[in-house]
Amino acid sequence: MKSGLLAAALLLALPASAVAQGGSGTFTADAVVVTVGMTIATLQDLTFGTVPKGVATTVAPAAAGAGQWEITGNPNSFVTIAFTLPTQLTNIQALPGSTMPMSFGLTSALWRRANNNPAGATPFSPALGTVGRFGPPPNPTINIWIGGTVNPAPTAKPGIYQGTVILSLTYL
């Protein structure tokens, strides 16, 4: 599904100093600490496109329209994966109160270590969350996918319906 790595190596070096004081035998050096941050990159939003009224439309987590993130962090570390999910989407073009229900199943999300192919990823319930683990070196990544179901009523007003899915990752 995704390919190509855009390896962004970030080097943020603040001024360093190493001061040798001649004759006194003392030496002052700055300590340098190397640390790996964590980056959550949203690769793709969850997209349903145009949906018919009165018919439930599902995007599977392995489908092309699924939402996808890639997280880069500390090799082999555990992180909790939790979601805050919408139950309703709001029509941003209609009068207030025009909504559409949205739901998520027990296997509406996938996660996988060190591999960005959803085929073979581990399914989980986004409502329950799970514990993921970064891949080993040299690919300390986690990929996460999410799908869902929208169910517009037959009387649903036309327009653009929007909502927000929040992904929370906690270093353990």
Added chain:
Amino acid sequence: MRRVLWIAAALGLGASSLHAQGVMVAPHAVYIDHRVRSGSVLLYNPGTEPVEVTISTLFGYPVTDSTGSIVLRTVDAPDSTLPSALAWIQAFPRRLTVAPLERQTVRLLARPPVGLPDGEYWVRLMIAAKAGQIPIVGVSDTTAIQVGVTLEVRTIIGITYRKGPVKTGMTLSNVRAQLLGDTLVTWSRLVRQGNAAFVGTVRGTVMDSTGATRASFATPLGVYFTMEPRIASVIGKLPKGRYWLRYEVVAEREDLDPSVILPAPAARDSVRLVVP
């Protein structure tokens, strides 16, 4: 004078999508000494769009559930029995926008209460990042229904505040192991000692009857109180035979500055593995 400088090396954004968006947070663990009472977190936006960031704090610590999975137990209003710094560590600014390819610093300021006992105190920093709304195009048909769901991300890292002497240790018991195909699954009971979290690594080494190493794994772990973690590691299929798993918990971490790792004796045990 000793200035502590740091280099944040962030390995990339595996991204081929047209709109990969995110923010790098570094470091992923912050340690604040009582004598300094401040710290910082760096945010970097490697993307092509500005990212709106909101900063907040919460109290929580990792525990294990009945299956051995590690989860974050959060406490909305921690009482005096918990080593919480939630009430007196603040982050500034609490809202900011990080422009593309730019970095910004979030300052952490501690105002501990007078008479704070020696020990270690914890709080979690939540960095919520939101990129621009995804445009939904092609709505030429005014009778159509279009659906788009925007994704937001929250990164939650630990902040540790230390005052005075702190010490930690580990008691290891009830080590078990099972081979399931090419995966080694281990369980153990880990009980932290002292008055500070045990931040270290679980290492496992599988040895055959000659003492030769056949497989190994290493898992970073933080034990704040007690844990019974289930750790599954793909080690490949082993030939029929008898093996020993050497299981050890050591106070070492490759991803953290050694100066923040509290020394503690390693805890070790061994269990037999049989491949029928």
